[in-house]
Amino acid sequence: MELHIGCIPGDGIGPEIVGEARKVLDRVAEKFGHTIQYTEILLGGASIDVHGVPLTEEAIEAAKSSDAVLMGSIGGDANTSPWYKLPPQKRPEAGLLAIRKALGLFANLRPAVLYDELAGACPLKEEISKAGFDMMIMRELTGGLYFGERKTTVENGVRTAVDTLTYNENEIRRIAIKAFDIAMKRRKKVTSVDKANVLDSSRLWRDVVNEVAKDYPQVELSHMLVDNCAMQLVKDPAQFDVILTENMFGDILSDEASMVTGSIGMLASASLNDTSFGLYEPSHGSAPDIAGKDIANPIATILSASMMLRYSFDLSAEADAVDNAVKQVLKDGYRTSDIMSEGCKKVGCREMGTLLAERI
Amino acid sequence: MELHIGCIPGDGIGPEIVGEARKVLDRVAEKFGHTIQYTEILLGGASIDVHGVPLTEEAIEAAKSSDAVLMGSIGGDANTSPWYKLPPQKRPEAGLLAIRKALGLFANLRPAVLYDELAGACPLKEEISKAGFDMMIMRELTGGLYFGERKTTVENGVRTAVDTLTYNENEIRRIAIKAFDIAMKRRKKVTSVDKANVLDSSRLWRDVVNEVAKDYPQVELSHMLVDNCAMQLVKDPAQFDVILTENMFGDILSDEASMVTGSIGMLASASLNDTSFGLYEPSHGSAPDIAGKDIANPIATILSASMMLRYSFDLSAEADAVDNAVKQVLKDGYRTSDIMSEGCKKVGCREMGTLLAERI
Numbered sequence: 057m058e059l060h061i062g063c064i065p066g067d068g069i070g071p072e073i074v075g076e077a078r079k080v081l082d083r084v085a086e087k088f089g090h091t092i093q094y095t096e097i098l099l100g101g102a103s104i105d106v107h108g109v110p111l112t113e114e115a116i117e118a119a120k121s122s123d124a125v126l127m128g129s130i131g132g133d134a135n136t137s138p139w140y141k142l143p144p145q146k147r148p149e150a151g152l153l154a155i156r157k158a159l160g161l162f163a164n165l166r167p168a169v170l171y172d173e174l175a176g177a178c179p180l181k182e183e184i185s186k187a188g189f190d191m192m193i194m195r196e197l198t199g200g201l202y203f204g205e206r207k208t209t210v211e212n213g214v215r216t217a218v219d220t221l222t223y224n225e226n227e228i229r230r231i232a233i234k235a236f237d238i239a240m241k242r243r244k245k246v247t248s249v250d251k252a253n254v255l256d257s258s259r260l261w262r263d264v265v266n267e268v269a270k271d272y273p274q275v276e277l278s279h280m281l282v283d284n285c286a287m288q289l290v291k292d293p294a295q296f297d298v299i300l301t302e303n304m305f306g307d308i309l310s311d312e313a314s315m316v317t318g319s320i321g322m323l324a325s326a327s328l329n330d331t332s333f334g335l336y337e338p339s340h341g342s343a344p345d346i347a348g349k350d351i352a353n354p355i356a357t358i359l360s361a362s363m364m365l366r367y368s369f370d371l372s373a374e375a376d377a378v379d380n381a382v383k384q385v386l387k388d389g390y391r392t393s394d395i396m397s398e399g400c401k402k403v404g405c406r407e408m409g410t411l412l413a414e415r416i
Numbered sequence: 417m418e419l420h421i422g423c424i425p426g427d428g429i430g431p432e433i434v435g436e437a438r439k440v441l442d443r444v445a446e447k448f449g450h451t452i453q454y455t456e457i458l459l460g461g462a463s464i465d466v467h468g469v470p471l472t473e474e475a476i477e478a479a480k481s482s483d484a485v486l487m488g489s490i491g492g493d494a495n496t497s498p499w500y501k502l503p504p505q506k507r508p509e510a511g512l513l514a515i516r517k518a519l520g521l522f523a524n525l526r527p528a529v530l531y532d533e534l535a536g537a538c539p540l541k542e543e544i545s546k547a548g549f550d551m552m553i554m555r556e557l558t559g560g561l562y563f564g565e566r567k568t569t570v571e572n573g574v575r576t577a578v579d580t581l582t583y584n585e586n587e588i589r590r591i592a593i594k595a596f597d598i599a600m601k602r603r604k605k606v607t608s609v610d611k612a613n614v615l616d617s618s619r620l621w622r623d624v625v626n627e628v629a630k631d632y633p634q635v636e637l638s639h640m641l642v643d644n645c646a647m648q649l650v651k652d653p654a655q656f657d658v659i660l661t662e663n664m665f666g667d668i669l670s671d672e673a674s675m676v677t678g679s680i681g682m683l684a685s686a687s688l689n690d691t692s693f694g695l696y697e698p699s700h701g702s703a704p705d706i707a708g709k710d711i712a713n714p715i716a717t718i719l720s721a722s723m724m725l726r727y728s729f730d731l732s733a734e735a736d737a738v739d740n741a742v743k744q745v746l747k748d749g750y751r752t753s754d755i756m757s758e759g760c761k762k763v764g765c766r767e768m769g770t771l772l773a774e775r776i
């Protein structure tokens with residue numbers, strides 16, 4: 057098979073971690089008889105530096121003509137980077153939001169998994185963490201407060217700012233269907249999270265999710281208020297299989313869940329539209345403080361590449377090979393510094409990539 | 417001093433826990449030579465049962481003519497209670513939102529404290545919890561998504577729901593001032609939480625908070641994105657002193673923080689306007705499953721009464737007496753079942769109230 061992969065190295069540690077993911081993908085291609093063609097695409101700070109804007113039309117076109125896009129990370133240090141002197145629409149993150157919208161990437165999949173070997177890094181006490189957990193947060197990614205109308209006005213000298221949270225039933229239905237489809241391949245449990253005791257958009261959310269659920273009689277659906285979910289993630293993360301929620305709640309809860317694993321350097325993500333196209337990126341940020349030092353953990357990006365093989369190319373044997381390599385390298389005791397613990401062998405970003413490629 | 421206290425027993429365990437708080441307040445009055453006059457007020461489910469609506473004009477008037485209001489908890493079991501068959505505007509919580517707005521209670525103070533004696537209940541591992549934490553979450557309570565325009569429409573058969581997030585600079589300034597004032601009496605640190613990389617309302621929030629900060633040169637201010645804050649509360653709660661944030665973020669983060677303490681039965685809250693008036697209630701809910709069984713923990717309500725003495729009546733010696741009684745009762749090994757641990761003496765709701773009154 058010939059894979060056309062768009063590559064967005066991005067900012068901070070982005071270029072390093074994407075480099076290691078490509079190393080692993082190349083090894084997969086060699087082993088399974090595929091060929092990969094990479095197209096490099098500029099986004100975020102890297103695009104501002106060259107073009108003065110975080111996303112260009114050409115970048116969107118290049119992404120669209122790829123089968124899938126692998127991304128490092130976007131943004132820099134908001135306190136020191138010159139990008140953050142620009143108006144908000146010109147800052148690195150604006151490129152990220154714009155490309156999500158331009159490519160229609162409405163379904164954001166963020167697994168939060170506690171690896172046995174890394175359970176020691178979990179901030180929860182053993183009583184709770186010993187149950188383990190493996191959840192998939194499905195965040196709606198192109199609606200809600202992120203893309204509603206907004207404006208700041210001044211009237212009689214008083215500044216007022218407005219953001220708008222809008223969802224229509226089609227936007228809710230398509231992400232709900234994805235969530236139930238994915239639950240069918242997992243433990244068949246969906247927790248839909250909203251604030252239906254306050255928001256109209258949440259009440260519509262709940263109604264539409266209930267409608268979709270009728271087509272999945274085998275899936276157990278429950279509804280949870282967002283404030284309660286923020287508590288339950290800390291109290292008993294093992295209760296969750298698939299969490300389905302809107303854009304802003306998903307942003308907050310997926311980050312909370314990632315921290316509950318204790319190893320955000322291990323967490324992948326996929327952003328899908330209704331074709332097989334997807335954009336794959338680690339859940340963590342660009343970590344500008346450690347950029348270029350060969351100490352970043354490339355595993356989240358490598359697992360994102362694995363999600364790409366699975367979701368965009370339907371190559372599950374290849375994806376399994378990558379996932380197993382990650383498990384094996386952990387068993388073999390290799391750790392980057394963010395997940396280092398006593399008795400393990402500390403390796404850098406490049407060496408981790410090589411060790412993983414060797415295990416494919 | 418004569419204290420006119422409005423009393424909203426509310427739903428579920430509300431009447432029991434308010435009863436114990438009154439027992440403690442009466443003992444304070446006796447000891448310190450005050451007289452208390454209580455006016456009972458119906459809100460939430462209790463009001464629906466009598467008047468068909470969760471909040472009446474008379475209830476608002478009764479609250480307004482009190483010096484302060486002590487509340488139990490509002491709402492029932494959304495799955496079984498008949499209240500939840502009513503349209504959203506008629507459900508118990510609607511009364512809670514309406515009274516906040518009617519009384520202008522824009523500043524919600526939610527302390528999240530790890531008590532030494534209860535550290536074992538903290539879901540975080542000892543490595544993290546041993547640092548202890550004692551934070552005050554200041555949530556804006558009468559603006560944002562909770563009170564913006566909302567509507568659900570159907571066009572060409574497609575349902576669309578809209579909620580609006582609006583803040584003007586005056587709304588932001590007054591809660592920011594309260595937060596800085598409170599920080600001055602604490603560890604002089606404010607973390608303002610927003611989503612300024614996406615929302616106009618958050619960018620205005622950040623600007624206004626920066627302006628207010630100029631009048632408090634001794635207070636250390638930092639800004640944190642809401643997704644990051646959801647992570648930091650789990651990773652390192654000790655870093656926070658005062659967290660200042662808008663309504664919806666505050667709802668989510670204060671509940672997360674309360675769960676991080678592991679003892680939500682211990683957490684008080686105060687909702688203030690710009691007079692000395694305030695509404696005081698436990699952070700936890702109405703726990704309908706244990707209502708009427710004399711097993712609820714009344715301490716959160718009793719500590720809310722202590723906040724009332726402090727913030728509405730400026731009686732800090734009296735408030736200290738209540739806070740110390742709580743500490744003493746914990747030292748003496750008495751626990752309600754929610755905070756029970758080995759070697760302690762398990763007591764019911766009423767006995768806990770009596771034990772606390774005896775320690776005033």
Ligand SMILES: CC(C)[C@H](C(=O)O)[C@@H](O)C(=O)O
Nearest residue numbers: 131149152153307613614643
């Ligand atoms: C950078 C930011 C705009 C973005 C978001 O809020 O979606 C990030 O936090 C994420 O979760 O991918």
Ligand SMILES: CC(C)[C@H](C(=O)O)[C@@H](O)C(=O)O
Nearest residue numbers: 253254283491509512513667
């Ligand atoms: C009951 C609900 C409307 C309320 C809120 O969201 O404000 C509650 O969760 C709270 O935090 O007091």
